[in-house]
Amino acid sequence: MKLTKYEKARIIGARALQLSMGAPPLIRISEDMLDPIIIAIKELEKGVIPISVRRRMPEKKLLGEEE
Amino acid sequence: MYLSEEEIVERIAELKDKLPSSLYNDLERELRRVKITEEDLKKVVAEVLRRYEFAKVEPGEAVGIVAAQSMGEPSTQMTMRTFHYAGVAELNVTLGLPRIIEIVDARKKPSTPMMTIYLEEEYAQDREKAEQVAREIETLYVRDVLEKSEIDLVNSRVNLYLDEYELRRKKLGVEDIVAKLKSIKGVEIEENGNVISLTLSNPTIKDLRKLANRVADLHLRGIKDITRVVLRKEEKEYVIYTEGSNLKDVLKIEGVDVTRTKTNDIMEIQRVLGIEAARNAIINEIQDTLNEQGLIVDVRHLMLVADMMTVDGTVKAIGRHGVSGEKASVLARAAFEITVDHLLQAAVTGEYDELEGIVENVIVGRPVKLGTGMVELVMRRELEESKEAV
Numbered sequence: 001m002k003l004t005k006y007e008k009a010r011i012i013g014a015r016a017l018q019l020s021m022g023a024p025p026l027i028r029i030s031e032d033m034l035d036p037i038i039i040a041i042k043e044l045e046k047g048v049i050p051i052s053v054r055r056r057m058p059e060k061k062l063l064g065e066e067e
Numbered sequence: 068m069y070l071s072e073e074e075i076v077e078r079i080a081e082l083k084d085k086l087p088s089s090l091y092n093d094l095e096r097e098l099r100r101v102k103i104t105e106e107d108l109k110k111v112v113a114e115v116l117r118r119y120e121f122a123k124v125e126p127g128e129a130v131g132i133v134a135a136q137s138m139g140e141p142s143t144q145m146t147m148r149t150f151h152y153a154g155v156a157e158l159n160v161t162l163g164l165p166r167i168i169e170i171v172d173a174r175k176k177p178s179t180p181m182m183t184i185y186l187e188e189e190y191a192q193d194r195e196k197a198e199q200v201a202r203e204i205e206t207l208y209v210r211d212v213l214e215k216s217e218i219d220l221v222n223s224r225v226n227l228y229l230d231e232y233e234l235r236r237k238k239l240g241v242e243d244i245v246a247k248l249k250s251i252k253g254v255e256i257e258e259n260g261n262v263i264s265l266t267l268s269n270p271t272i273k274d275l276r277k278l279a280n281r282v283a284d285l286h287l288r289g290i291k292d293i294t295r296v297v298l299r300k301e302e303k304e305y306v307i308y309t310e311g312s313n314l315k316d317v318l319k320i321e322g323v324d325v326t327r328t329k330t331n332d333i334m335e336i337q338r339v340l341g342i343e344a345a346r347n348a349i350i351n352e353i354q355d356t357l358n359e360q361g362l363i364v365d366v367r368h369l370m371l372v373a374d375m376m377t378v379d380g381t382v383k384a385i386g387r388h389g390v391s392g393e394k395a396s397v398l399a400r401a402a403f404e405i406t407v408d409h410l411l412q413a414a415v416t417g418e419y420d421e422l423e424g425i426v427e428n429v430i431v432g433r434p435v436k437l438g439t440g441m442v443e444l445v446m447r448r449e450l451e452e453s454k455e456a457v
Contacts, residue, residue: 006441007442050448053443
């Protein structure tokens with residue numbers, strides 16, 4: 001599903017924080033690509049970040065959640 | 068190598084599901100008129116799609132605040148107080164900032180109620196017939212056709228001197244007025260050319276004065292509240308503009324086109340045509356007022372304002388007495404105006420606050436549920452468990 005700009009920003013932010021604290025990157029990185037934010041963006045583009053978004057319906061139920 | 072019309076239509080058919088139908092129809096209509104190559108068409112389609120996607124609002128966007136800014140900024144550009152004389156007709160209409168304030172405050176009566184009355188085909192083309200309708204609409208009192216009235220103390224009676232010119236202009240005869248005067252009880256009517264004499268059986272001076280006033284205020288014809296009527300030839304038809312508004316009665320007049328006739332009195336529209344019509348009226352009135360000053364605001368902002376004002380089925384004002392004053396959350400209301408009263412009242416009645424809104428969370432010091440603050444993230448654990456690193 002297409003992410004909104006806010007969701008992208010949050011995922012990149014959360015992932016960059018993990019990376020900055022020493023989490024192993026999930027893509028190959030090179031010497032010129034050490035900024036955690038840039039790595040996080042690349043990871044998101046590849047779709048390898050193990051983070052999902054919970055979307056709630058207006059009545060606060062989770063999307064796809066049953067009664 | 069230009070594409071034929073059929074080829075163009077065929078090629079843009081895929082857009083049908085991707086664009087709203089109004090946009091699609093516009094695009095199709097425009098493209099049918101142009102000569103275009105296959106390559107250029109592809110570019111047009113791509114650009115239309117790009118712009119449409121760009122114009123969409125993403126979930127989480129603070130639409131209310133954006134709407135407020137988008138209306139607020141142009142308002143600062145407006146001439147503070149403008150009165151406008153609408154063209155040749157010289158009708159005085161409130162416009163500019165005072166008008167916007169009036170709409171948003173949901174006033175009971177606009178300061179200058181006005182109607183634009185369109186006529187049905189056969190009346191709209193014929194000056195005679197249009198004038199006839201206009202005459203039927205304008206209110207006319209006896210005082211409007213009176214040259215003067217006097218109290219004759221010698222014979223104790225009231226003499227009315229009718230203005231011949233006005234009578235001719237309004238297409239009225241002396242007998243029409245006499246007929247109306249008959250509705251006043253206990254009065255003897257004597258007609259002498261342009262003079263009508265009214266006699267009471269043994270009156271005091273006070274009685275005579277009262278009678279003179281009562282007669283002057285006697286309603287001759289027309290619709291209540293419509294004080295002035297101007298007939299104007301627009302591009303291809305006659306249109307009636309009025310000062311004063313009475314939608315309900317005007318719609319009953321024969322020859323009036325009920326589908327196009329409008330008023331600037333939003334509350335009246337709500338009463339006569341219902342809430343959906345009132346919503347549209349709010350949007351149109353705000354937009355017209357802004358456009359008149361050369362300011363262009365995306366309709367969607369105005370639609371949001373109109374929606375907020377009409378959601379609960381009646382038109383309510385924005386501000387203390389309406390939208391802001393009726394918010395469910397105490398903290399939100401307290402943050403707006405009369406803080407102490409709201410908090411006190413909430414304490415007395417033991418109100419409960421869900422802390423759902425923006426202001427509440429700002430007060431409490433939590434992230435606000437808007438934009439990035441609205442996103443909930445969860446870690447997917449499957450990678451960790453399978454120990455599968457890249």
